[in-house]
Amino acid sequence: MKKIYLDYAATTPVDKAVLKEMLPYFSEKFGNAMSVHSFGQDALQAMDTARTRVAKYFHAAPGEIIFTSGATESNNLAVKGVLKSYHSKHKVKPHIITTAFEHHCILDACKAAEKEGLAEVTFIKPDKEGIVSEKEIAKAIRKNTIFISVMYVNNEIGTVQPIAKIGKIVKAKNSERRAGFDFPIVFHTDATQAINYFDCDVDKLGVDLLSMSAHKIYGPKGAGMLYVRKGTRIRRIQDGGDQEYKLRAGTHNVPGIVGLGKAIEILHKNKGNDAQKIKILRNHLISRVLKEVSGSRLNGSRIKRSPNNANFSFQDVEGEGLLLSLDMEGVACSTGSACSSGALSPSHVLLSIGLKPEQAHGSLRVTLGKFTTKKDIDQAVNKIKNVVERLRKISGNILNDYYSAK
């Protein structure tokens, strides 16, 4: 049985060309990029190439690219590093704005800051379509707001947020602010799910900080990046060596960084083509599922969403059982059900756009990638149909019984 991978938002396979470029940097050119000798210089040169490629993709300067271990680290550095910079000079408790459906690394970093008394935090709720309104963000800005973090594309429902519009708002606020409060608002976006499909020109977006991971773009795991606009007030949160312009201590993951650079370069060349192809397949998937599986719904806006993402809820079906059954049939997807992750409540993303818990438990995220074919999609839909039908036989009428007994 040929296995069908439809979980590209979780991770992607390393592109063969990326792997080829990385391999010499394990055993042959193994130098520490901070060393003065030729071994070190070889590593440094490879890293410089990667840095230039990445900078070009984001229309940034190489000196604004901070390599990290991935988006989780980048996001932690963003939240905590800006707060640290603020607290080094200011006494007034600062204010942070983020959204209710960020990735846990942002949410938890913000909640920790709140708990430790380092900041007040406002969590903006998205609308039913899964879009955060830039007006809501603007309204939430206070005198002491120093940090705004809004993800570019939501990782579960694939909805696209108005980053450039928020960027403009922040810019306007900051120019008014100069006279009073002297710490400008730092605007951050977690662009992890956006890199493959959306314009990531940091000037067009108006962001000061931008996070990403290599493994979502056919690069290796354990490598990522934080774009830091020149002049942004941020401090390092991990003590140690002087790597990455003193913003990220720790020996460089040279093969990983080389892989990230190559993955970005390939993406730069093929972006439009892949996105178009994937979008056509994804639309085919959505129309078939909604038409052929009764009691199904698409979560999140159909239009303002990443070309590779579909997120469904199926009535009277629980996601973990669905996932497990599909896996036995050779189809790999993901769910917002609590049961699959060991959490106690279902996806905070799906709840934030107004789904009932049982709808969130009955969700299935299908994410496509550049190796997905029409045949994959058609086979997957057929299997989804069968599995949903089987599980509905087992659940019978129980949900209705439950509510009528209430």
Add this chain to the structure above:
Amino acid sequence: MQYSKKVIEHFTRPHNQGIIKNPSGVGMVGNPVCGDLMKIYIKVDKNNQGEEYIKNIKFETLGCASAIATSSMITELAKGKTLDEALKITRNDVADALEGLPPIKMHCSNLADDGLHQAIKDYQNKNKKKK
């Protein structure tokens, strides 16, 4: 999630799945917030010794693999047992019969014993009223 072979077996081919028309007792446990809902139907009869026993038992479950497997397993364990015996079946018995459950599932998706006990109590309450 690492499930035992037995759990997968009962999840893919659950035993005694469905409903009983005019059941002697029904038990419903769980809630949609946790994601697991379970309904147990029993038909009670008297055996040769005049003791009440579970002649037939069925279930409906909306839930994860372990919720379905534990439902299936409890019907196996309870079928043919006297009510007194059935009331003694615990969630550990169910987990053991399934060759173990992942620790996180012991708590949230192992409700079948509650469902069974509720169904028996439902039957006993109804009978009290009749008497």
